[in-house]
Amino acid sequence: MSLLISEPALINVPCVVTIPDIQHEFFPEYFDSNILAWRDKFYEHSINTCKAVLTISEYSKKTIIDKYKIPEDKVYAIHLDSSQEFYEYHNEDMNQRVIDKYQLPNEFGFFPANTWHNKNHINLLKAMVILKKKFIVKINMVFTGSAHESIKSFINENDLSEQIKFLGYVPQEEMPYIYRNASFLTFPSLFEGFGIPLVEAMRTKTPIVCSNVGSILKVVGDCALLFDPLNPEDIALKITEVLKEPTRIELINKGINHAQKFTWDRCSKTTLEVLKRVAGEGS
The missing domain is CATH 3.40.50.2000 (Glycogen Phosphorylase B;)
Structure with a gap:
């Protein structure tokens, strides 16, 4: 039995969502039915509700934009680094x-x-x-x-x-x-x-x-x-x-x-810039 945690249906403050990738759109056979149902239900809602989407590569950014038909400037590709x-x-x-x-x-x-x-x-x-x-x-x-x-x-x-x-x-x-x-x-x-x-x-x-x-x-x-x-x-x-x-x-x-x-310094600074911009839009 799988337990799925739903996201808030209504958010009253400016928000940012992180979506690392949408692998399930390319290889749905690698996911169980509960995970697929959860992603189908909540990914699009989250993307449409939030002020910005963070992801981890230019490839993920492109696929998210193409799938959900959202403006390019709403999605930010921020690279990770090693530990x-x-x-x-x-x-x-x-x-x-x-x-x-x-x-x-x-x-x-x-x-x-x-x-x-x-x-x-x-x-x-x-x-x-x-x-x-x-x-x-x-x-x-x-x-x-x-x-x-x-x-x-x-x-x-x-x-x-x-x-x-x-x-x-x-x-x-x-x-x-x-x-x-x-x-x-x-x-x-x-x-x-x-x-x-x-x-x-x-x-x-x-x-x-x-x-x-x-x-x-x-x-x-x-x-x-x-x-x-x-x-x-x-x-x-x-x-x-x-x-x-x-x-x-x-x-x-x-x-x-x-x-x-690839540096965590660059990753954190860019992330903070996005959060500040979104917070500013809500003030």
Whole structure:
């Protein structure tokens, strides 16, 4: 049984609503009927009632405007950033503890994500099969979270268990060290409102190979190798390219520069400016 909390039907003060994305409009099959009903009922009401809409990427802004037919200047795309742990200095003792705790391989690709359908784990695993059979490349992959049954079945049926490690829950202070030990971040998601792991990778000098869809394109700019997330062969090909040293160095250097676009200072200042403007209109 799901409990849905309704939003206020009538708001007597100027208000701002945050809508990170409208993924349900693109992939309704990934949501249960209660969530879909709630979003159908309240998203449009909230957007029409509020004075401003905050969202987390230019892609989300465009899709919200297109869906709800609202003025462009009512929606503000305000980028997020990685957590503070990704700004802290590297601690070699902590690094070794993380390696030992999770028994990390010497070389591996990293994909930090829940195993939701939109994260697209299966196509990444299919790419690993192609890498092993066609390219004769045996890649280790490390995932956060836990595998659901369909993923476990695919791994067992395709003899991938020795190449796969699911870490379960990883405390936030350990996450930067897993990135720093990874050969690359792979991010095959079918839909993202933003994609914070992309910024986390840039901050830890981890080269990125990722999907060429939605908000991901704007977040990574030119500092990632892009693939079609529905094409496992393309994913496999791009992984072989990200392993080449000249490509890795180029992507890392571009990522260091590109990461400067994302700061919590800029995020908070822009958010405060919107709130002040809305409050001023109501005075």
